[in-house]
Amino acid sequence: MKLRLNANIIMVNPEGKILLVRLKKGHFAGGLCIPGGGIEPGELSFETAKREVEEETGIKVDSEIIPFGFCELLHKEAESHRVVLLLHCVGNGEPKETDECVAEWWNYEDAEERLIPFASEAIKTWKNKGFYFKINK
Secondary structure: OEEEEEEEEEEEOOOOOEEEEEEOOOOOOOOEEOOEEEOOOOOOHHHHHHHHHHHHHOOOOOOOOEEEEEEEEEEOOOOEEEEEEEEEEEOOOOOOEOOOEEEEEEOHHHHHHHEOHHHHHHHHHHHOOOOEEEEEO
16 A cells, blocks of 8 residues: 655635635546645655645745644555645635646635535634544545
């Protein structure tokens, strides 16, 4: 089983909207997720979050990034185990579309039904000032 370390970020703009990406590929294609991805060797979690936000949305993170928790995603059938560091920041900008996703600012209430399970739990954890959740399949 592979173990992977990720960093994902909840970016909120001054209007209170959350930056989400609509996935184009994979099992969750069409679903909404928070930006993020794998931490590269020698990279800190906040550096990963900045890089991934810019790659996935075209928006540059210039504000302070605050860690708020982590989660564990275990999928035995797929032989996948991820530990995800959860981060938060305030930002703004015009999101772009990439080959992998379409980025947009969303009101949480409008996005809630479309969120993939990981993103839904991450946002709930952040909103409720929690620090940990797990998804075990």
